[in-house]
Amino acid sequence: MSGASHSSVSFLDLKISSHRGVPSLWISEEEILTLAAPFKFALVSKFPGRRPSLDVSKKFFFNLKLIGDFSVTVLNPKHVLIILFMT
Structure with missing residues (x-):
């Protein structure tokens, strides 16, 4: 990804x-x-309950058909770091 x-x-x-x-x-x-x-184009997503799997999160962003690359990283059981790389 x-x-x-x-x-x-x-x-x-x-x-x-x-x-x-x-x-x-x-x-x-x-x-x-x-x-x-x-981290200029990064955000942390917080889930109030159970966080979706890393594969589900990556698939969601892949399906958005973003122009540039991105990275999805699990920080802990409730937080995911999403970084958008500008091309």
Whole structure:
């Protein structure tokens, strides 16, 4: 369903810090925006009861005949992550 390739993030310059005495990592706003970019056209679907199977979810989006690729990923028993890839 999705032919897009995903690359690893190797640009992060994590700085070890602390916040209110708790160890933390400092990530710049630019790095946060770069990390968030792949999710620009993403949504999380929440099901109040039982979530449909992954195959049923993928088939639903395939039947929409979307122009670009998409990815459907199970996050947990009630949530599915849907990412649309713009071509």
